[in-house]
Amino acid sequence: MQISMTVNGADVTSEIEPRVLLVHYIREVLGLTGTHWGCDTSNCGTCVVLMDGQPVKSCTVLAAMAAGHDIRTVEGLASGGTLDPVQQGFMEEHGLQCGFCTPGMMLTARALLDKNPHPDDAEIRQAISGQICRCTGYATIVRSVQWAAAHPAGSGLADTDTADTDTAVPDVAAETEDTEVKA
Amino acid sequence: MQIPAPFDYVRATTVENALELLARYGPDSRVVAGGHSLLPMMKLRLSRPEWLIDINDLYELDFILRDGNKLRVGALTRHTTLLESEEVAGLFPIVRDAERVIADPVVRNRGTIGGSLCQADPAEDLSTVCGVLGAEAVIRGPGGERILSMSEFHRGPYETAVGHDELLCELRFGIRPRSGSAYEKVERRVGDWAVGAAGAAVTLAADGTVDDAAVGLTALGLDHPLAGAAAVLRGRHPDEELFAEAGRLAAEACDPVADQRGPVDYKRHLADELTQRVLRRACARAAQMQEG
Numbered sequence: 001m002q003i004s005m006t007v008n009g010a011d012v013t014s015e016i017e018p019r020v021l022l023v024h025y026i027r028e029v030l031g032l033t034g035t036h037w038g039c040d041t042s043n044c045g046t047c048v049v050l051m052d053g054q055p056v057k058s059c060t061v062l063a064a065m066a067a068g069h070d071i072r073t074v075e076g077l078a079s080g081g082t083l084d085p086v087q088q089g090f091m092e093e094h095g096l097q098c099g100f101c102t103p104g105m106m107l108t109a110r111a112l113l114d115k116n117p118h119p120d121d122a123e124i125r126q127a128i129s130g131q132i133c134r135c136t137g138y139a140t141i142v143r144s145v146q147w148a149a150a151h152p153a154g155s156g157l158a159d160t161d162t163a164d165t166d167t168a169v170p171d172v173a174a175e176t177e178d179t180e181v182k183a
Numbered sequence: 184m185q186i187p188a189p190f191d192y193v194r195a196t197t198v199e200n201a202l203e204l205l206a207r208y209g210p211d212s213r214v215v216a217g218g219h220s221l222l223p224m225m226k227l228r229l230s231r232p233e234w235l236i237d238i239n240d241l242y243e244l245d246f247i248l249r250d251g252n253k254l255r256v257g258a259l260t261r262h263t264t265l266l267e268s269e270e271v272a273g274l275f276p277i278v279r280d281a282e283r284v285i286a287d288p289v290v291r292n293r294g295t296i297g298g299s300l301c302q303a304d305p306a307e308d309l310s311t312v313c314g315v316l317g318a319e320a321v322i323r324g325p326g327g328e329r330i331l332s333m334s335e336f337h338r339g340p341y342e343t344a345v346g347h348d349e350l351l352c353e354l355r356f357g358i359r360p361r362s363g364s365a366y367e368k369v370e371r372r373v374g375d376w377a378v379g380a381a382g383a384a385v386t387l388a389a390d391g392t393v394d395d396a397a398v399g400l401t402a403l404g405l406d407h408p409l410a411g412a413a414a415v416l417r418g419r420h421p422d423e424e425l426f427a428e429a430g431r432l433a434a435e436a437c438d439p440v441a442d443q444r445g446p447v448d449y450k451r452h453l454a455d456e457l458t459q460r461v462l463r464r465a466c467a468r469a470a471q472m473q474e475g
Contacts, residue, residue, distance in 0.1 A: 001192060018192035018235065019187045042223065060290075
């Protein structure tokens with residue numbers, strides 16, 4: 001079937017099997033591997049992306065169900081070559097060690113701050129309670145989100161990854177590729 | 184990698200269209216809303232529908248509406264919407280109590296009240312909530328609309344009265360004065376299935392005695408609200424002695440199974456203790472509503 005959606009502001013259209021999960025569509029068809037694939041059972045939350053601004057676990061959403069919606073992945077957090085304050089907060093406050101849970105944590109944090117610009121620690125902990133960090137870094141993750149809340153404009157730090165090449169936008173060549181599920 | 188078996192996917196545009204699709208594709212089709220119970224089962228190949236009918240575009244089923252002495256809730260209302268609704272929390276505080284502990288915040292963005300009730304997992308919270316509140320389920324099918332009580336709707340683990348060609352469209356909750364309700368769950372961690380949970384709804388008479396009451400248990404082997412609870416509680420003053428008696432009744436009536444979440448005697452203890460706690464809180468809330 002053919003699906004179309006917006007990913008990080010770009011319109012994408014692909015021919016897919018209905019059973020393709022959103023996480024695999026994002027990673028394998030669009031080539032945006034910043035969205036991580038973890039437990040596969042909607043427990044760990046590393047696959048969280050924003051769907052119409054709300055965090056969802058992309059291992060438990062079909063790509064077909066996301067058709068027509070606005071998807072934002074970690075690659076879409078930085079804009080115009082400048083890191084999102086949440087990304088910078090994770091740098092400033094050591095919000096990551098191995099980095100596996102980080103994309104999902106940052107997207108949930110972005111959605112929380114969009115809704116509630118000044119959350120207390122309990123509200124941050126509640127927001128990320130469906131996401132697991134096995135480096136036991138929750139204290140620093142909470143501090144990172146608080147840093148972002150205290151610096152809503154960030155400090156204008158350049159995103160060296162995307163400043164030159166726009167990797168947030170899906171690879172256009174991949175859009176026309178047919179996908180077969182490797183079950 | 185967990186991938187569902189192949190299926191065909193179709194998106195319903197209206198309730199009428201969803202019913203047409205269900206009739207066309209028959210028992211091998213399944214309705215998907217939030218998908219957070221169905222998709223994991225499909226990924227494990229425990230469920231292998233031929234057709235998946237996506238009803239997420241049926242915005243007509245996403246509403247919370249006060250209609251006279253009833254609160255009407257559309258089946259596609261997301262858990263997050265129910266949790267955040269001040270109107271729901273004011274009228275039926277048990278709903279917010281339960282929604283706080285259903286799955287986790289991200290899952291609650293997708294999951295719906297209708298999906299939870301239709302999945303009818305024995306550890307699912309809203310069946311207990313709707314049961315003690317005496318909710319009505321509005322089901323539409325080829326023969327029109329029918330309205331069932333929760334005891335008719337909920338038939339037990341993973342089984343409801345909704346036919347394969349029908350769609351649960353709405354829940355209706357009767358609004359009663361001097362009423363309060365509460366829910367409490369014990370779980371090992373956020374998002375895990377309940378070890379056990381209890382819910383209670385109480386209506387007080389003008390003299391402060393109990394006029395009506397219902398107690399329900401989740402994941403403790405009791406499919407429907409506790410039979411005889413109202414008879415024991417009615418006409419008596421809500422006090423610790425009464426709560427203890429109701430707790431004993433719940434512990435005797437439940438039929439939990441031993442599993443990795445705990446042995447039978449511990450779960451019976453939970454039935455007793457949680458029943459007392461939710462009744463205490465429901466009565467306090469009802470008294471507050473009486474004063475307010």
